[in-house]
Amino acid sequence: MFLPSHIASGYLLGKWMKTSPWTVYPFMPVLLLASILPDMDGLFSTTVAGHHSVLHTPIFWIGLFVLMATEGIISKNDKKKSIALALLLGTQVHLVTDWITARTVGIQWMFPSSYKDYFLFPIQPEQGQVPIWEMGQNPYFSFYMENPFLFFGEVGILILASMLYLKERGKHS
Numbered sequence: 756m757f758l759p760s761h762i763a764s765g766y767l768l769g770k771w772m773k774t775s776p777w778t779v780y781p782f783m784p785v786l787l788l789a790s791i792l793p794d795m796d797g798l799f800s801t802t803v804a805g806h807h808s809v810l811h812t813p814i815f816w817i818g819l820f821v822l823m824a825t826e827g828i829i830s831k832n833d834k835k836k837s838i839a840l841a842l843l844l845g846t847q848v849h850l851v852t853d854w855i856t857a858r859t860v861g862i863q864w865m866f867p868s869s870y871k872d873y874f875l876f877p878i879q880p881e882q883g884q885v886p887i888w889e890m891g892q893n894p895y896f897s898f899y900m901e902n903p904f905l906f907f908g909e910v911g912i913l914i915l916a917s918m919l920y921l922k923e924r925g926k927h928s
């Protein structure tokens with residue numbers, strides 16, 4: 756999945772959630788940041804197919820959440836709790852959408868007990884031997900968008916999130 760649709764998915768999740776002591780400010784900004792955080796590993800990889808590191812495994816973020824949430828609960832700090840939850844949810848939404856839209860590399864859900872790569876549609880790693888900064892260009896881009904489900908899914912999420920955002924802004928102005 757591409758970065759704009761990752762942010763849009765995080766935004767939709769945040770808007771859908773009920774407010775609680777776990778969602779106090781800065782829940783939303785952290786959630787949006789977390790929804791693209793796993794792709795930081797792209798900075799350390801030369802190809803699209805090779806870019807998934809430990810940042811694209813659930814266990815890494817679950818571990819971080821347990822540490823941060825425990826610290827937040829012990830210190831009775833709602834802010835820390837909401838940052839912990841936002842980091843967990845944003846990154847998990849990223850992994851789920853990357854799993855659905857996997858084209859060249861999947862998600863290792865069971866890491867570290869297994870290195871098995873999971874994906875919804877068949878993947879073609881050989882198509883992912885392009886530098887990450889060429890993801891938005893052809894031939895990778897048209898290969899990625901060949902699957903109509905993915906194309907309309909990504910565009911749909913972007914449109915839905917933009918409409919919701921504009922509606923929210925209209926309410927406050």
Ligand SMILES: [Zn+2]
Pocket residue numbers: 756793794811849853
């Ligand atoms: Zn990713």
